[in-house]
């Protein structure tokens with residue numbers, strides 16, 4: 049085999065896996081179609097280190113998020129990756145929502161997040177004097193991170209571990225051969241070439257269902273639906289009125305977690321993302337200025353100082369959802385595919401939020417799958 053392990057996709061998840069595996073294994077390759085890392089979902093998100101509050105008990109999302117956040121904080125300290133453990137408030141703005149946040153607290157406790165505090169107006173006023181809430185849950189372990197610096201550090205460590213990172217090459221075909229897989233690539237000069245790899249890890253984000261189909265796995269329940277989320281910026285100087293993350297109560301089936309307020313490492317504040325399944329899987333990052341009214345109305349409930357003109361369109365990201373509209377919450381799909389007849393082929397599909405938070409824990413989990421395979 050030309051390679052021992054090949055990882056497809058240099059987003060935050062693929063990079064974390066590359067760093068981890070190259071520390072233990074020889075001949076690890078990371079293949080990315082763009083000319084550098086993090087050009088898709090990993091650089092179009094809220095950059096929140098989630099606490100792991102909302103997910104279904106014992107799901108991978110829950111377990112990898114809770115483990116991943118601590119691993120991520122430790123990693124940031126070790127490598128000086130910028131982060132801010134600023135905390136988050138989930139706000140109830142009506143009597144009905146107070147009952148909902150109590151329920152969220154119970155879910156969080158079942159998930160091993162036992163540090164949430166239910167606080168009243170006085171304490172809310174001390175933490176965030178400019179917001180409106182009757183009650184709130186305060187999550188002290190939530191934070192924000194500079195995701196570009198994180199990916200850069202993963203890349204640096206992977207390279208130092210002798211991982212071969214190949215940018216500008218798209219995987220166009222995969223076929224099973226004795227003892228591994230043959231991978232076809234198209235480089236940025238439109239040259240085609242092939243190589244072989246014992247293990248293949250599909251971490252290709254929005255097209256991970258297509259890459260899985262290349263090897264022969266056709267499964268309707270793993271079809272990705274592009275689900276767009278747009279953000280609006282809170283213009284200066286009002287960005288200075290918020291110091292933490294502020295979330296409304298989430299939608300019932302967690303298609304998204306409500307238009308929330310996130311701060312970033314540069315002092316910016318944004319509102320969003322909203323949730324819109326796209327009709328087809330196209331990379332549509334266009335911003336919809338006409339959504340400003342809906343964002344304004346939604347956020348005004350807990351940001352009383354907000355005026356319509358305080359907002360400007362900022363950016364959009366696309367979630368790789370395997371959960372169809374209206375369906376219950378789906379888990380990450382992380383699977384070594386021996387049972388389907390593809391030993392040593394590891395799929396990561398539906399890696400939406402909290403994929404950034406969980407990235408180091410995901411890498412550890414995938415390393416465990418490989419140990420079991422070899």
Ligand SMILES: Cc1cc2nc3c(=O)[nH]c(=O)nc-3n(C[C@H](O)[C@H](O)[C@H](O)COP(=O)(O)OP(=O)(O)OC[C@H]3O[C@@H](n4cnc5c(N)ncnc54)[C@H](O)[C@@H]3O)c2cc1C
Pocket residue numbers: 056057058059060061062063079080081082085086087088089090091092093094095096097098217218219220251252253254255256259276277321364365366367368399400401402403404405406
């Ligand atoms: C709006 C939004 C907000 C979010 N907010 C948060 C948050 O606050 N906190 C959090 O924890 N998570 C958040 N997430 C989720 C997080 O961004 C993702 O889980 C994470 O970025 C997924 O990383 P990835 O490496 O799997 O995918 P990607 O970043 O999409 O990387 C996949 C890579 O594979 C490459 N690729 C695809 N096909 C091929 C091919 N055939 N050949 C070669 N390369 C290929 C792509 O070019 C891409 O670089 C959010 C997501 C969205 C959309």
